Amino acid sequence: MWYRGALKPIYNLNQIIRLQAVLEIVTNQTAMALDLLADKSTQMRNAILQHRMVLDYLLAEEGGVSGKLNDSNRCLQIDDNGKVVKQITKEIRKLAHVPVQPWKCMDWDLFSWLPGGLWVKRMLFLFLCAVMMFLFIPCMIPCFTLLIH
Template sequence: MYSLQVTDPLTLNGTQVYGPSDDGGLWQALPPHWSGICTLVYLTPTIQVYNELKYSTHHYPHYRPKRDVGLTSEGTKFLGGSLPWWGTINNAYNIDKLHVQLENLTSVVSDGFAALTPWVAAVRATLIQHRMALDILLASQGGLCHVIGDQCCTYIPDIAGNISNTVNHLNDLLAEMKKDDVDLAGGWSFWDWLSWGDWRGKILSLAMPSIVILVLLCIFTTCVIPCIKSCITRLVAVQMHILFSQYQHLPQDDTNNAPGGADSSTDSGSEAEDSV
């Protein structure tokens, strides 16, 4: 027990410091010119324990809601299933993202354990030195453990080797992950629009295939089809010209078909001879 006498007004700000009163209660501040006997005690905080839930609202539900956050939302999963081409590219992008994050995590953990190894060794050596100094100072009383009793700690395990092995395994894992990395060419990429996080980028990523299909359809109907038609027309014209060039026209002779044509020709020939 210690005697405490307050000569000046003492006010302690805060709700966790109290003083005793004559009626058995507690004061938040000691009154001026107070004197009495005090001791160190444990103050039980004002905690109320409810064995069962009396009521339930949206603020106090019966069951705790699930608070973990997934990587992909339900809407993105639905779109990935509805549009397989977009879902495949989106999954590949998420896998690359997780791979990079896992590499960074492995590197950070490895650096942390590597920095922890010398610190643990230094703390262990310092504690041993302090233990030796306390044993020397308390040698007349039987040493430190004789003063502390059964709760005296006499052994500090050396885990520097275990941490070093852990760091080596992490470095090996990081090296294996680095082997799977793919060097990406710098500059602009055609698939960069798939990685836009803005809602406009997502809308564009969904509308881009339709736009590309419409553009290709317009090009096909306005350019490709007329070109094909023109080529077919020219090919048919060339083939027809070749066929007409190979066709031989026969001379037309009407006298052979007329009755008495042979006699008339003979007479005309004889007359021509007489005239000569």
């Protein structure tokens, strides 16, 4: 049995547009969550480095944190990937975003075949209307006289 919507192209188009909108919303929400995580990661990195500096200051007589723990690796390095993550989420948003396409109705210019500018077209249109009236009225007078009798 055919699904009834499969027979209607406009239904299918509406479903595609709906899926596209849902995909864009999900992508934006995911990108927002990744941005928040990147911000928190940067904040945590800064806090850890500040705490390490304070501990090194307090334990300066003993050689800092590394001296106190007998650790030969005296350099604490925490990479800040927040900017990279934010750049990636920016690209994700660009990929998922579909710009709004304005509706263009059938803008037929019935008088595009007429020569000249707008005022010339209007004058020609009025002239054509007058000619049609002069042709139409003589045909209608006998009909009206028969209708009255």
